[in-house]
Amino acid sequence: MTSEANVGADGAADAEARHAAKMAKKKAARDKIMATKSGEKGLIIVHTGAGKGKSSSAFGMIVRCVAHGFPCAVVQFIKGAWDTGERRLLTGHFGDLCQFHAMGEGFTWETQDRARDIAAAQAGWEKAKELIADPSLRMVVLDEINIALRYDYLAISDVVDFLTNSKPPMTHVVLTGRNAKDELIEIADLVTEMTLVKHPFRSGIKAQPGVEF
Helix, strand or coil: CCHHHHHHHHHHHHHHHHHHHHHHHHHHHHHHHHCCCCCCCCCEEEEECCCCCHHHHHHHHHHHHHHCCCCEEEEECCHHHCCCHHHHHHHHHCCCCEEEEECCCCCHHHHCCHHHHHHHHHHHHHHHHHHHCCCCCCEEEEECHHHHHHCCCCCHHHHHHHHHHCCCCCCEEEEECCCCCHHHHHHCCEEEECCCCCCHHHHCCCCCCCCCC
8 A cells, every 4th residue: 555545545534533423412412312202291292484385394293193192183273175195195094093173164264254264263272172171192383373363263371272272282283384372372381383394386386286285
C-alpha cells in the first residue's frame, strides 16, 4: 500500500472513529433523557393549521391503534358526505376494532343551511361524548371538529369542559381542522400546526383519491 493510500485509510478510520464517538455521546444523552420519561396518560392531541395532513396524520394514528389491536373510533364532523379511502378501509376491513361515524353533511358552503349544519355538529358531538366516555376505546378521532367550533356550531366551553373533566385518563382524543380555538390549544398535550408551503390546488389541480380522500 502506498503512503498516500495509508494516509487515506487512516483519515477514513479517524473520521469513522469520530462519528462513532459523536453518536455514542448522543445516545448516552438521549438514554438519560428517556430514563426520566416513564409516565403514560391519555393525550388530547390537536392537528391544526392551513397545511395539508391534519386528518391524514390522525388516521395514521388510528391505523397504529388497529395494528396493535386497540379498539378505537372516528367521528367525522364535516366530511361525512365524502366517500373517503379511510372510511372504506376502516369500515371494510377493521370494523371490529374501529367504529366509524360519518356525522357531517359536507362543508358549510355546500349545505348553505346553518341550522342544518348546527344540528349535524351537535349530533356528532353527542356521539363523540358517548365514544370518549367508553374506557374500552384507546383513541377517538374527532375529524374536522375545529371547523364546527370555528363557526360556533358547537360551544368551545362544552368541548373543553368535557375533555378536561369527563375523558377517561387513558383515552387519547385527536381533534383536527384548521383554526383551532385558543382554549383547545391551552388544554391540549400535543399540538401540531401544519404549515402550507405549496399546494396543487393553486395550480388548477383538483382533489384526487389517494391524496386528499
